[in-house]
Amino acid sequence: MGSLRLLMVGVLGLATIAASPSLAQRKYDPGANDSEIKIGNIMPYSGPISSYSVIGKTETAYFEKINAEGGINGRKIKFISYDDSSNPAKTVEQARKLVEGDEVLLIFQSLGGSMNIAIEKYLNDRKVPQLFVSAPNKRFGDPKNFPWTMGWSPTADNEGRIYAQYLLKNHPSSRVGVLYLNVDVGKEYLMALKEGLDGKMQVVAEVPYEITDPTVDSQVISLKESGADIIFLAATPKTAVQAIRRMAELDWKPIRLLASISNSIGAVMKPAGLEVANGILSAGYLKDPSDPLLKDDPAVKEWEVFMAKYYPEGDRTNTFTAYGYLVAQTMVQVLRQCGDDLTRENVMRQAANIKDLELGLLLPGIKINTSPTDYFPVKHMQMTRFNGETIELLGPLYSGVVAGN
The missing domain is CATH 3.40.50.2300 (Response regulator)
Known part of the structure; x- marks a missing residue:
């Protein structure tokens, strides 16, 4: 009888262990x-x-x-x-x-x-x-x-289409120039913008740069000579700073769109010069914690x-x-x-x-x-404008997601 009781206790103990989520389900x-x-x-x-x-x-x-x-x-x-x-x-x-x-x-x-x-x-x-x-x-x-x-x-594809929606609504008669990093993501920004514009606005210049280029002075001059009055900078922070400064040095004042990958006061606007960067448009999806209104x-x-x-x-x-x-x-x-x-x-x-x-x-x-x-966790963005001090939000949320993408 004692042996049977011990056996039953042992079986019950094993059952308890097996039923315990903290022990049985650890993988x-x-x-x-x-x-x-x-x-x-x-x-x-x-x-x-x-x-x-x-x-x-x-x-x-x-x-x-x-x-x-x-x-x-x-x-x-x-x-x-x-x-x-x-x-x-x-x-x-x-x-x-x-x-x-x-x-x-x-x-x-x-x-x-x-x-x-x-x-x-x-x-x-x-x-x-x-x-x-x-x-x-x-x-x-x-x-x-x-x-x-x-x-x-x-994605760059999503964001490029959002810029196209914004431009068609707010600057439909403008001519667009693009400075883009000559890798897959830069090309995605460019192609999405063009597909979103769907021939309704003219893209007059598509100017690539390499990540190893010491400057983009020559690219900015090419964009200016194209006659573009809107420039989309699909560029990383260091290059975006160079391009913004060079435009100012040329006293050239097109409408400037900046890819969200460089939309940062600390990393881009300050190094470029707050006054020089005033008016830059971009798309965002996160708050700017340095905004005094927040x-x-x-x-x-x-x-x-x-x-x-x-x-x-x-x-x-x-x-x-x-x-x-x-x-x-x-x-x-x-x-x-x-x-x-x-x-x-x-x-x-x-x-x-x-x-x-x-x-x-x-x-x-x-x-x-x-x-x-x-597999696209964040899909929506909102247009923004840098006012020389903070990044302002403009208009509604946009999504550039295309069905099936």
């Missing part, structure tokens, strides 16, 4: 365990687009904040971020180091279109999530061909507290810090949704199952939504 892939989640990242901390490096620094600080608050479901984040100097060959090297050496669970927010294209097949072949890519290329929202890769911000906004106050404690040296006028903060928040949301199933498959499943996520530093009305067939 891990490389990079995750009971106490830690390893996340890999690749940033241009040096090189021609190093102005974006504040994004990686902000994300590092945000994960430090999360860890100080107890982590995610009791696990601390180990954020491993390497420099690739915006060199695709170096990106490949760093991705292999993160996956095969550090054994991270996923790659998060690596920056640059060409750099992410260089590692896209490698990560998909190994079924390692390439999440919330920091580049607006449309190809990073293609679950059919690259199910382990997902972007985050509105000083009482609860989300901005929360961001200010975060910056003061975890990234005090960060430039508060640089909206790339707000961007890094938002994307890190999105990553945390996905990991929380994962619960105790920290497999790579479940990470992607949760990333493709975000429903009406409202983050305080997104512009009002913009929510994050994804699905297994929708």
Whole structure:
């Protein structure tokens, strides 16, 4: 009888363990365990687009904040971020180091279109999530061909069409010139703008530049000579600053559209000169925390507290810090949704199952939504104008998303 009682107790004990979610449902892939989640990242901390490096620094600080608050479901984040100097060959090297050496669970927010294209097949072949890519290329929202890769911000294709909608409504008789980075994303901006204009406005100049060009003086002169009275700068921050300054030196005052990848007071408007940059139009999807009109906004106050404690040296006028903060928040949301199933498959499943996520530093009305067939988390934007001090919002929300894209 005593043996039978012991056997029953043992069986009941095993049943209790099996029924306990905290024990029975814990699943891990490389990079995750009971106490830690390893996340890999690749940033241009040096090189021609190093102005974006504040994004990686902000994300590092945000994960430090999360860890100080107890982590995610009791696990601390180990954020491993390497420099690739915006060199695709170096990106490949760093991705292999993160996956095969550090054994991270996923790659998060690596920056640059060409750099992410260089590692896209490698990560998909190994079924390692390439999440919330920091580049607006449309190809990073293609679950059919690259199910382990997902972007985050509105695509260049989306944004270019939004500018076309705005121009057709507000400047229908103007002539357009485009300065664009001669890589996939720059060409996407150009093609989307042209397709959105649909021949109703004339694009009189399409002038490329290379990321290694020391200046764009000759390109700006070509644009001026084209007779364009609207210039779209599909350019990275350093080049955007050069182009804005050169236009001022030539005493040339076209209407200037600036791609959102450079729409930052701290990274572009200040270096170009606040007075010189006055009047620049762009499209945005996040709040500018340096706007004095937002000083009482609860989300901005929360961001200010975060910056003061975890990234005090960060430039508060640089909206790339707000961007890094938002994307890190999105990553945390996905990991929380994962619960105790920290497999790579479940990470992607949760990333493709975000429903009406409202983050305080997104512009009002913009929510994050994804699905297994929708890998474009942020789809809407609002036109903005820099007034010499702050970035003003103009008109309604736009979406340039085309059905089937």
